[in-house]
Amino acid sequence: MSRIVPVGLGDRAYDVLVGEGLLEQAGRLIAPFQKRGRTAVVSDETVWGMHGARLTAALAAAGIEALPVIVPPGEQTKSFEGLADVSDRLLAMELDRGDIVTAFGGGVVGDLAGFAAAIYKRGIDFVQIPTTLLAQVDSSVGGKTAIDTPRGKNLVGAFHQPRLVLADQTVLSTLPDREMRAGYAEIIKYGLLGDRVFFEWLEMNVAAVLARDPEALAHAVARSVEMKAEIVAEDEKEQGRRALLNLGHTFGHALESETGYGDALLHGEAVGVGMALAFRFSARLGLANGQDAERASRAIAASGLPTRLRDVPGHPFDAGRLVMHMGQDKKAEAGRLTFILARALGDAFVAKDVDAAAVLEFLVAEGAHPSGEKP
Structure with a gap:
């Protein structure tokens, strides 16, 4: 079941x-959204090697031809070069607006394929089949698509909602334990930002x-998706409450920038440390109590x-460089830093115009x- x-949009x-x-039912479930009996399937080499045959067979059973667009795994693929490559291959297939793109992979593939779909012939439908825990509970839901640039993560993109998301728990059986932990960061995020019971x-x-x-995993994924769906329906374009979903991300993205967006620090790992930092920073500012901050850190750890x-990896960091990266964050406005901070467990809020000097002092602590000091 x-x-x-x-x-609700x-x-x-x-x-x-x-x-x-759900993977075995993909053809039947996707069929209502396509007209010509074919779909471009954007996937990475690792996922396609493990699960491509299952998806191809499921699509074929419903009379749908899978047209693979296979990309290298890793965050580096989510770039202008990667976008150009995928777009060119979609054009070579002569897809039209009656066709669909299927994103079959983790967050990198979902973001890249979704953005390519958003701009291909000014917009083509796409379906998400996320294959990592992180993608199932976060990046596949809500329509955010983007690529990275040398100046920061996810700075060029579009809001483009999928037509359907299939989060099949069985594909997680092949996911490395480290990737499971990275995905768990986005699960506990929902509890920390707005559901203390969860x-x-x-x-x-x-x-x-x-x-x-199976039972615990299904509950964790479904509850996370429920919370995100509720927030996205209320604030699709991140003008208000949706910003709460970035708990831990301002610190986390700065650390990802410093470590090169590679395997040294996965996105979920960056969010994990970022959330712990956000709670301790909230306590330092007197917004939350230290007991809640410590409990949050223990639960993440x-x-x-x-x-x-x-x-x-890469510690010790230069505090000034981390703050510089935060100034490039999408949530920053007119050079002012924006953070998601907390009053208590399950009670996060958007804090605008945060004093950069206070952040710098906190990072040193x-x-x-200190900025400019050599390690």
């Missing part, structure tokens, strides 16, 4: 299906989720995620070097 989570509404065996459930069930216990700067 799959769980259906609707994303009027005539652009769609469903997120969460459960086991946060407390995760404290008790973290081991079961990471061990891929219980999954094996980093919670301190010293846990991140956390172990970063």
Whole structure:
């Protein structure tokens, strides 16, 4: 049995299906959204090698031809060069607006394929089949698509909602444990930002989720998607409440920039340490109590995620450089820093015009070097 989570966006509404065996049903489920019996499937070499045959067979069973567009794995693919390559291959297939693009992979593939679909002939439909835990609970839902640039992460992109999301739990059986932990960061984020009961459930069930216990995993994914769907329906273009979904990301993106967006620090790992930093920064500013900040850090650490700067490869960092990266963040406005901070567990809020000097001082207290000082 799959769980259906609707994303209510009027005539652009769609469903997120969460459960086991959805990949084998993909052809039947995708068929209503295409007209010519074919779909371009953007996937990376790793995912396609493991699961491509399953998807191809499922599509063929419904009379749909899979046209593979296989890209290298890794964040570096989510670039102008990667976008140009995928776009050119879609054009070579002579897709028209009656065709669809299927994003079959993790967050990198989803972002890249979704953005390519958003700009291909001014917009073509796409379907998300996320194959990582992080993508299932976060990046595949909500319509954010983007690529990275040398100046920062996800700075060039578009809002382009999928027509359908299929979150098949069985594909997670081949996911490395480190990737499971990275995805868990986005799950516990939902508890920390707006659902204390869910946060407390995760404290008790973290081991079961990471061990891929079907019932625990299905609940964790479905509840995360429910929370995101509710927020996206209320604030699709991130003008207000949707910014809460960036809890931990301002610190995290700065650390990703410093570590080169590679395997040294996965996105979920950066979000994990970023959320712990956000709670401790909130406590330092007197917005939250220290007990909540410590409890948040313990719950994040219980999954094996980093919670301190010293846990991140590349430490010690230059505090000034980290603050510089934060100034390039999408949430920054007129040079002013924006953070998602917390009043308590399950009670986050958007804090605009945060004093850069206070951030700098906090980072030094956390172990970063003062700006300009050599390690």
